[in-house]
Amino acid sequence: MNRILIAEDETRITSFLEKGLRAHGFTTMVVEDGPTASSMARDEDFDLLILDLGLPGMDGNQVLHEIRVRKEKMPVIILTARQGLADTVAGLEGGADDYVTKPFKIR
Amino acid sequence: MLNRLESAFVTQRRFIDDAGHELRTPITIIRGHLELLSSDATEREETRVLVIDELDRMARMVDELLLLARAEQPDFLDLHPIDVAEFTEELAAKATVLGDRKWQVAETAPAVTVADRQRLTQAIMNLARNAVEHTAQGSPITFGSRLVNEEIHFWLKDEGEGIPPADLARIFERFARGKAGQRSTEGAGLGLAIVSVIAEAHGGKITLNSAPGQGSTFTIVLPLGQTSVGNA
Known part of the structure; x- marks a missing residue:
């Protein structure tokens, strides 16, 4: 339980996210667009997906939808700068396991 | 009339939502990088440059948002x-x-x-x-x-x-x-x-x-x- 896929297109966010997670002993991999996030989640063996909603190519909700339609059980944490209740509910109903709003604490 | 009001409300709502999103991104970046800052001199210098850059970006955005807000006031132009x-x-x-x-x-x-x-x-x-x-x-x-x-x-x-x-x-x-x-x-x-x-x-x-x-x-x-x- 230590391989994490990070789907986020802002490199200044992924850089500290990877650093923080690696310091806690996790192995991380970053993808920067929706279609790659979806195919990596399907083809590789990750224990967790950290998913930004505003991804190019295909947004995070759509990626989540594809993963859940394929019946993959991988836990998904949504990472977003949107704080609307409607967004949160949509994410959780779409099969997300948790929801983290930016800015967030690493520790 | 109601339709127009509703549409204006939706537009305004989306604008505030977008503004919040755009301002939270640099805040997230600055917070994350400072939280994990080590004592390594090179890394500290890189972080300093990055934080200043993100703050400049935020300052620009605040100026632009204020200009857009002011544009609706009658004394916006100096003709x-x-x-x-x-x-x-x-x-x-x-x-x-x-x-x-x-x-x-x-x-x-x-x-x-x-x-x-x-x-x-x-x-x-x-x-x-x-x-x-x-x-x-x-x-x-x-x-x-x-x-x-x-x-x-x-x-x-x-x-x-x-x-x-x-x-x-x-x-x-x-x-x-x-x-x-x-x-x-x-x-x-x-x-x-x-x-x-x-x-x-x-x-x-x-x-x-x-x-x-x-x-x-x-x-x-x-x-x-x-x-x-x-x-x-």
């Missing part, structure tokens, strides 16, 4: 007569610092118009900055001003990649981006929205003629109501 021909040459000269491009002036209108010199300069510099972002080094960017019927046109033409038809309609919207979701190096996607509100505050509008592979021509159209033809 004075402007010699259009002289002003056109001045704009082209100012733009040269924006990037290594072939800056040129194709035509100047012999007219005096009443406008806010500072705001109009800001609008046209936003267009010039946008043109620089979408063209290669040494590529021509051309300024012009022209009297057309009852209007004065300030135009700026680039020979960049052009804008796909799907993006044409929304390019002047607040927080619109050329390429979906991408955070540009310059700003939050408010530059062209600002051009649009400045043109509208003058009783004018902004028009755009562009197609992929054919460059773009942006034109600020001001009504002749505030303009007089003369031997300026």
Whole structure:
């Protein structure tokens, strides 16, 4: 339980996210667009997906939808700068396991 | 009436939502990098540069948001007569610092118009900055001003990649981006929205003629109501 896929297109966010997670002993991999996030989640063996909603190519909700339609059980944490209740509910109903709003604490 | 109110409400709501999103991104970046900052000297220096850059970005965004908010107030413009021909040459000269491009002036209108010199300069510099972002080094960017019927046109033409038809309609919207979701190096996607509100505050509008592979021509159209033809 230590391989994490990070789907986020802002490199200044992924850089500290990877650093923080690696310091806690996790192995991380970053993808920067929706279609790659979806195919990596399907083809590789990750224990967790950290998913930004505003991804190019295909947004995070759509990626989540594809993963859940394929019946993959991988836990998904949504990472977003949107704080609307409607967004949160949509994410959780779409099969997300948790929801983290930016800015967030690493520790 | 209710439909219009509702639509205005939705637009306003989305704007506030987008503004929050755009401001939270630099806050997240700054917070994350500071939280994990080690005692390594190189890393500290890199973080210092990054934090300042993100703060500058936030400061720019706050300025732009305040300008958009102020644009709806009656005293937004400071109107004075402007010699259009002289002003056109001045704009082209100012733009040269924006990037290594072939800056040129194709035509100047012999007219005096009443406008806010500072705001109009800001609008046209936003267009010039946008043109620089979408063209290669040494590529021509051309300024012009022209009297057309009852209007004065300030135009700026680039020979960049052009804008796909799907993006044409929304390019002047607040927080619109050329390429979906991408955070540009310059700003939050408010530059062209600002051009649009400045043109509208003058009783004018902004028009755009562009197609992929054919460059773009942006034109600020001001009504002749505030303009007089003369031997300026």
